[in-house]
Amino acid sequence: MGWPEPGGPELLTHLRRRRLWLLMPAALFGLFILPAAVAEASIGIGIQAGPVRLSGHAHPGGSYQLPAVYVVNTGSQDESVVLKIQRISPGHGLTIPPSWIHVSSSPVRLGHNQSARLPLQLNVPPNAKPGLYFSDVIAHGSGSVNAGHANLGVAAATGLDFTVAAGAAPHPGLAIPSWLWPGLGGLVVVAAGLLWIFSSGVRIRIERKPLSGSVSEGQEHADTA
Amino acid sequence: MQIPRSGKQIAVLLLGLALCLTGCGIAASPSQPVGKAATLNLSLKTVPTVRSITISPGKATFGNCTGGKDVNNTHSAGSRLGFPNGTCWVGEISPIGVYPIKITNTGIASFVYVNGSSATPSDDGNGWSLCNLGTKPVATCNGYKHRAPGIDQYIVENFGPGGGTRSGLTGTPQCDRAFGARGKCLASLGTSQHEGFELIGPFAASDFRSTNWTMSITWTPVPTEGD
Numbered sequence: 264m265g266w267p268e269p270g271g272p273e274l275l276t277h278l279r280r281r282r283l284w285l286l287m288p289a290a291l292f293g294l295f296i297l298p299a300a301v302a303e304a305s306i307g308i309g310i311q312a313g314p315v316r317l318s319g320h321a322h323p324g325g326s327y328q329l330p331a332v333y334v335v336n337t338g339s340q341d342e343s344v345v346l347k348i349q350r351i352s353p354g355h356g357l358t359i360p361p362s363w364i365h366v367s368s369s370p371v372r373l374g375h376n377q378s379a380r381l382p383l384q385l386n387v388p389p390n391a392k393p394g395l396y397f398s399d400v401i402a403h404g405s406g407s408v409n410a411g412h413a414n415l416g417v418a419a420a421t422g423l424d425f426t427v428a429a430g431a432a433p434h435p436g437l438a439i440p441s442w443l444w445p446g447l448g449g450l451v452v453v454a455a456g457l458l459w460i461f462s463s464g465v466r467i468r469i470e471r472k473p474l475s476g477s478v479s480e481g482q483e484h485a486d487t488a
Numbered sequence: 489m490q491i492p493r494s495g496k497q498i499a500v501l502l503l504g505l506a507l508c509l510t511g512c513g514i515a516a517s518p519s520q521p522v523g524k525a526a527t528l529n530l531s532l533k534t535v536p537t538v539r540s541i542t543i544s545p546g547k548a549t550f551g552n553c554t555g556g557k558d559v560n561n562t563h564s565a566g567s568r569l570g571f572p573n574g575t576c577w578v579g580e581i582s583p584i585g586v587y588p589i590k591i592t593n594t595g596i597a598s599f600v601y602v603n604g605s606s607a608t609p610s611d612d613g614n615g616w617s618l619c620n621l622g623t624k625p626v627a628t629c630n631g632y633k634h635r636a637p638g639i640d641q642y643i644v645e646n647f648g649p650g651g652g653t654r655s656g657l658t659g660t661p662q663c664d665r666a667f668g669a670r671g672k673c674l675a676s677l678g679t680s681q682h683e684g685f686e687l688i689g690p691f692a693a694s695d696f697r698s699t700n701w702t703m704s705i706t707w708t709p710v711p712t713e714g715d
Contacts, residue, residue: 308540337538352599413550
């Protein structure tokens with residue numbers, strides 16, 4: 264069997280066969296790799312293991328910025344994450360009413376392995392009972408996989424705790440601004456430096472020396488007289 | 489410019505001080521040890537400090553539906569739930585055990601909790617609420633002798649090779665008895681569990697028009713008691 268005649272039907276068949284061989288890797292990819300990728304599709308969510316804690320004590324009527332909560336998408340698909348406050352894990356203390364914690368209502372979109380820090384604000388009502396408060400911060404992922412008509416979802420929880428001390432929170436208008444103490448310190452240092460200079464007796468005296476040929480004030484007065 | 493005597497003295501003193509400092513600096517520099525700075529770069533990996541979970545179901549769908557009444561033409565058929573109190577499965581307990589949902593704890597040791605939700609019809613009609621069996625049900629089933637769901641109630645029980653939540657899921661996350669050793673639901677890093685679930689439908693549905701219902705099941709890792 265020789266080389267196919269140019270333009271003949273044998274050559275076309277030959278080329279078609281070669282094209283088919285070239286398509287084989289793509290076909291193998293479609294047959295084996297894609298189904299595996301689909302089978303590995305997963306949804307997942309993560310949250311910081313350490314609890315969210317207010318560094319100091321809270322007071323009735325006060326408003327406090329809590330440390331931002333770290334969340335991560337551990338699944339293979341993009342998903343939106345929202346935070347909710349709900350007590351589900353064991354722990355001691357009074358349960359935090361969800362209305363005390365302000366969380367952003369807009370979900371954060373995260374891709375695979377992407378993470379974010381979501382802010383939380385604590386607003387303690389004026390009639391809050393003093394004591395230790397505890398609850399969970401739950402990160403809910405929007406992603407779900409279907410099992411029939413059941414949507415399977417994931418969430419992850421971490422603790423949230425703080426102590427409400429007796430006594431009302433200082434009024435914002437009477438609160439001492441953070442720059443006040445450094446400013447006062449600087450003024451004291453400057454004042455001490457000036458005091459030292461005046462008390463040390465150091466003097467710098469500047470005198471004008473009359474130029475030769477010029478008339479001094481006294482001479483001018485004598486001539487006029 | 490005339491500098492008074494006291495000023496001259498101060499100027500001399502300042503000049504002497506400046507010369508001394510300069511001289512000291514020049515004299516002192518050769519005595520300092522001459523060396524080449526060396527830096528040792530070290531890297532360290534830490535264990536994860538994130539609590540996380542991942543689910544990756546295989547082909548999972550409701551099937552093997554049984555129950556209902558032939559007389560009323562409301563017997564279950566294939567993947568369609570019948571009335572009253574038909575039963576459908578995702579996976580199966582017997583005879584061989586099929587658990588299509590894989591749940592993996594991808595973070596630090598945590599308790600794995602699970603919860604269900606109300607079932608909602610596609611036409612926004614009346615939903616079905618979860619109810620529970622057992623001696624201390626969170627929501628009592630109103631069906632026959634409180635052992636079956638009543639009107640607009642249903643039960644979802646999840647199961648794994650080692651057991652499951654026989655009293656049924658609630659709307660609040662609770663310990664997933666199918667997860668972890670001896671039903672304690674404690675899972676360490678990398679621990680995974682395969683699960684399926686059984687759904688027992690209502691005695692009757694007040695929304696008789698809808699034939700499509702959706703519900704959700706959520707797994708949540710929560711802090712351990714030691715956290």
